[in-house]
Amino acid sequence: MNLLVTGGTGFIGSELCRQLTRRGKHRVYCLTRKNTPIKKIKNLGIPLKDPGEALALAKQFRRLKINGVIHLAGYFVASHKTEDIAPLLESNISLGLRLADAAAQAGVPWFINTGTFWQRHDNQAGMPASLYAATKQAFEDILKFYQNSNALKVVTMELYDTYGPGDRRKKLFYWLDRAVATGETLAMSPGRQKMNLVHLEDVVGAYLRLIALIHSSSSRLESNYCIGLSRFLSLREVVQIYSQARGKKIKVQWGGRPYRDEEFMNPKHAYPVVPGWKPKYVSLKHGLAAIFKEQ
Ligand SMILES: NC(=O)c1ccc[n+]([C@@H]2O[C@H](COP(=O)([O-])OP(=O)(O)OC[C@H]3O[C@@H](n4cnc5c(N)ncnc54)[C@H](OP(=O)(O)O)[C@@H]3O)[C@@H](O)[C@H]2O)c1
Structure with missing residues (x-):
């Protein structure tokens, strides 16, 4: 498969790219920012600079014959300040919207999104606990349009907390x-x-399992799965x-x-866990x- 992964330099995305490329069955493209140093992506996949607009991205998706998008890029802040608003909008909404629209234009069949349990504070659906969670929720709502119009098969993975080797996050x-x-x-x-703390290897295992399922047209999938113990x-x-x-x-x-x-x-x-995970x-x-x- 030809896969486009976003967030490939991040904690989860880098391990997912490593696992996907190690299997040798996939060609993995990592979407990077314009100024991301190539060495940050080295060995993880083939860097693809974000052109910053959907039409150019759609052209790339067609040219590279992308079979699916795994969207892990995101900007996290537990409690936001004014200066976080622009990156929250860009990373958690605009970037994803460009990708989803480009994927739909280019006839990419599926799109895996990543959400957080903070989107449903006190176990109430659509009740974000922070502006970060609100932007994640807004993007999930946007994706419903692409899903409902049958432009894309969309599944959102809901994450709790994660841990693993090489974790440099100040958590x-x-x-x-x-x-x-x-x-x-x-x-x-x-x-x-x-x-609910899930080991990085298991988080990535859930994505690998979902990628296999979503790619097989016979699988009937839920719109959301959780990665939780x-x-x-x-x-x-x-x-x-x-x-x-x-x-x-x-x-x-x-x-x-x-x-x-x-x-x-x-x-x-x-939500249930990914079948077979x-x-x-x-x-x-x-x-x-x-x-x-x-x-
Ligand atoms: N880890 C958790 O415990 C957890 C829990 C709930 C949800 N999530 C969600 O899971 C996803 C992955 O989390 P993570 O912990 O692996 O994230 P992370 O380590 O913070 O990495 C974030 C990634 O997103 C990329 N990114 C951010 N904004 C971007 C933009 N505008 N254009 C291109 N790339 C951009 C970053 O690229 P640069 O290197 O260029 O900055 C980096 O690769 C995120 O969507 C996060 O919200 C994570």
């Missing part, structure tokens, strides 16, 4: 690693919020499991900071043990 495990290294006390919320863990449990896996005590001041204004305390799955790391304990063994 929970970054701060836990730092607390281990420095011995400092971490001020955290009371820690009762539930999380059956068990949710509280933040306190996550810290405890991490501490056991590292064999180090972490000093945490629970309640040292308040919950976020829009904390999502008890998320529940809204079987996560390798069904527990955080095993996923973390595998990462620490490699280090």
Whole structure:
């Protein structure tokens, strides 16, 4: 297959590109920004500069005979400032819209989108908890037009939290690693919020499975799937499991900071998992043990 992946330099996209190219069955094109250094994409796929408008993209899609788009590019910010508005609109709405329209014009059969559980705060559909989630929701709504007019087969993957080797994002495990290294006390919320942490290898496994299914015209697919484990863990449990896996005590001041204004305390799955997807790391304990063994 000839596949177009966006977000190929990101945490999930880079591993997906690696897996797709390793299999040797696919030609993988990575959409890059105009100023992305080519070395950032090296070994991940064939770089394709975003021409910035749908007509030129459609021409490229026809020329390269693209069979499907996997859209992972996105701009994340938990709590936005004014200067985040432009990148939120560009990365989470305009870019995707250009791609979907180009794909529809060029007769690309399918489009895999990526959403977040933050789009349904307190388990209510279409209730974004942040401007980031609102832009993701807006784009998912836009895609319904392309889906309903039969221009594209569209599926959205809903992600919870992810972790894995080589994770440089300043998220929970970054701060836990730092607390281990420095011995400092971490001020955290009371820690009762539930999380669903999926290992990068399993996240990518879900995309690989969906790509195979969506490409086979006989598969009947839902419009949304989630990439989540059956068990949710509280933040306190996550810290405890991490501490056991590292064999180090972490000093945490629970309640040292308040919950976020829009904390999502008890998320529940809204969508099924991709048919046939079987996560390798069904527990955080095993996923973390595998990462620490490699280090
Ligand atoms: N990771 C999670 O836990 C999680 C949870 C829920 C949802 N998601 C969603 O999953 C997707 C992938 O997440 P991630 O953690 O892998 O993201 P990431 O590491 O932050 O990477 C973001 C990617 O998007 C690209 N990008 C952003 N704006 C772009 C633009 N305007 N044009 C071209 N490329 C652009 C970045 O390219 P540059 O290198 O050029 O910046 C980068 O490759 C995102 O859509 C995110 O919203 C992730």
